Amino acid sequence: MRPDTGRRRGLARAGAVGIGGAAVLIAALDAYVIVTLLVEIIDDLHIPRNRLERATPLVSGFLLGYVAGMPLLGSLSDRYGRRPVIYACLAGFALGSAVTALGPSLAVVVAGRALQGLAGGALLPVTLALAADLFSQARRPAVLGAVNAAQELGVVLGPLYGAGLAALVGWRGVFWVNVPLAGLAAVLVHRVVPARRVPPRPGPPVDLLGGGLLALGLALAVVGLYQHDPAAGVLPPWGPATLVVAAVVLAGFGVQQARARVRLLDLAGVAVAPLLATLAVSLLAGAALLVTLVDLQLLAETMLGRDAMGGALLLLRFLAALPVGALAGGLLVRRLGERPVTVAGMALAGVAYLLVAAWPEDILAARHALGPVSLPRFDVDLALAGLGLGLVIAPLASAVLRVAPATAHGTASAAVVVTRMIGMLLGVTVLSGWGLHRFHQLMAESGEAASLAEYAEILQAAMRAEYAEIFTATAGICLLGALVALALPGRRESEVAGGRRGDGCCSA
Numbered sequence: 001m002r003p004d005t006g007r008r009r010g011l012a013r014a015g016a017v018g019i020g021g022a023a024v025l026i027a028a029l030d031a032y033v034i035v036t037l038l039v040e041i042i043d044d045l046h047i048p049r050n051r052l053e054r055a056t057p058l059v060s061g062f063l064l065g066y067v068a069g070m071p072l073l074g075s076l077s078d079r080y081g082r083r084p085v086i087y088a089c090l091a092g093f094a095l096g097s098a099v100t101a102l103g104p105s106l107a108v109v110v111a112g113r114a115l116q117g118l119a120g121g122a123l124l125p126v127t128l129a130l131a132a133d134l135f136s137q138a139r140r141p142a143v144l145g146a147v148n149a150a151q152e153l154g155v156v157l158g159p160l161y162g163a164g165l166a167a168l169v170g171w172r173g174v175f176w177v178n179v180p181l182a183g184l185a186a187v188l189v190h191r192v193v194p195a196r197r198v199p200p201r202p203g204p205p206v207d208l209l210g211g212g213l214l215a216l217g218l219a220l221a222v223v224g225l226y227q228h229d230p231a232a233g234v235l236p237p238w239g240p241a242t243l244v245v246a247a248v249v250l251a252g253f254g255v256q257q258a259r260a261r262v263r264l265l266d267l268a269g270v271a272v273a274p275l276l277a278t279l280a281v282s283l284l285a286g287a288a289l290l291v292t293l294v295d296l297q298l299l300a301e302t303m304l305g306r307d308a309m310g311g312a313l314l315l316l317r318f319l320a321a322l323p324v325g326a327l328a329g330g331l332l333v334r335r336l337g338e339r340p341v342t343v344a345g346m347a348l349a350g351v352a353y354l355l356v357a358a359w360p361e362d363i364l365a366a367r368h369a370l371g372p373v374s375l376p377r378f379d380v381d382l383a384l385a386g387l388g389l390g391l392v393i394a395p396l397a398s399a400v401l402r403v404a405p406a407t408a409h410g411t412a413s414a415a416v417v418v419t420r421m422i423g424m425l426l427g428v429t430v431l432s433g434w435g436l437h438r439f440h441q442l443m444a445e446s447g448e449a450a451s452l453a454e455y456a457e458i459l460q461a462a463m464r465a466e467y468a469e470i471f472t473a474t475a476g477i478c479l480l481g482a483l484v485a486l487a488l489p490g491r492r493e494s495e496v497a498g499g500r501r502g503d504g505c506c507s508a
Contacts, residue, residue: 017147026182027116028155036160045105070121090182092115096118101172230436333395345392359378446461
């Protein structure tokens with residue numbers, strides 16, 4: 001083969017995965033734009049700000065669709081080809097965006113968000129599988145890492161992207177923009193992603209049963225945890241029974257996956273114990289991440305009187321520290337291994353959230369005195385939290401590739417993202433429900449206010465207590481993650497020595 005022909009083919013492969021990665025980024029951005037749009041959406045839909053519990057399905061609906069779509073539609077691409085499934089995902093994402101933008105009521109907007117999540121969630125595993133199709137085993141981990149980086153970038157840019165675009169075109173315009181973007185991505189996919197050269201294989205069917213059980217179990221869990229009247233209790237009247245049914249369905253999913261000939265997440269050959277530890281830490285980190293994004297934005301807009309963009313700028317302390325932590329984690333894991341870096345990251349985040357939970361009333365004026373140096377407390381605490389959660393990104397990605405054979409790298413990498421999204425879904429549902437219940441409870445315990453000024457003071461005190469309890473619980477989640485991370489795979493001495501020499505240390 002001529003050298004220029006090889007270069008062209010290499011560029012074509014890189015272009016195909018690059019377009020897939022761009023589509024992954026578009027979907028990832030929409031997972032997080034909602035953080036800075038929540039208050040504007042509920043105002044536009046005439047939902048009182050003291051009924052924020054009605055807005056939580058805007059977050060959980062997207063995440064539920066994302067989690068359900070990711071493994072199921074990824075399996076469909078194995079059967080029918082990558083390009084047709086990417087087309088279908090982009091079309092569904094554009095349709096869901098249009099429904100969200102047009103939604104006259106909360107129910108319609110939530111339905112649009114769920115469709116967005118269902119279609120957008122599948123783009124990651126399909127792109128990972130496309131990378132596995134096009135690149136050799138030696139180059140595959142680096143390419144898979146680049147695709148996952150596009151997913152991670154959505155966390156950092158999503159809230160800022162949403163707030164900035166909404167300031168120009170309103171919250172509905174944020175979703176209208178997705179329609180031409182999805183169309184452009186489809187055109188580029190047609191040009192650069194190779195068509196399947198063989199007919200769909202007649203082999204085993206797609207695991208529709210497994211996908212259905214996973215989606216049903218998670219949906220039941222969300223329904224069981226969603227309290228429409230937080231003043232009445234933490235759980236709705238149907239909550240306990242629904243959660244029991246959800247547990248039974250999810251247990252059935254586990255049994256089905258163990259016995260099925262065709263599995264939704266086929267991880268044959270994977271070391272089970274370290275994989276489960278990796279997924280558990282990913283789940284806990286996901287819960288802490290989304291609770292931070294949602295509740296810090298709400299804190300900024302409710303207690304500090306900021307608008308959406310002002311809240312996003314305050315949140316920037318946390319968001320900017322995430323990629324710094326991710327970069328540092330990638331460098332440290334070469335020297336130290338996945339386990340100590342992950343433990344340190346989750347522990348640092350846990351300590352940071354304890355500091356956040358203890359914020360004083362005038363947090364923007366508070367400072368940390370470190371000898372002769374005095375630093376703004378708001379900035380330091382959020383930067384530490386972002387740095388800690390950022391530190392675990394590279395070790396978790398590296399750990400899952402080390403415990404999985406090369407043939408399962410795409411599936412294993414997608415499983416880390418799936419569990420993180422499940423953590424986000426359950427974390428924001430549980431802690432938001434608990435926080436809103438405590439807010440109503442604290443307001444009731446305060447009694448009647450004698451004046452408007454006294455009512456405002458009671459309201460501020462109740463919100464401070466609510467957020468303090470939420471971030472204390474978030475600290476507990478992170479510290480639990482640090483303990484679980486002790487079960488991550490240890491580092492072989494040869495790998496440590498190789499890392500010190502700079503000749504690579506993250507091979508499976």
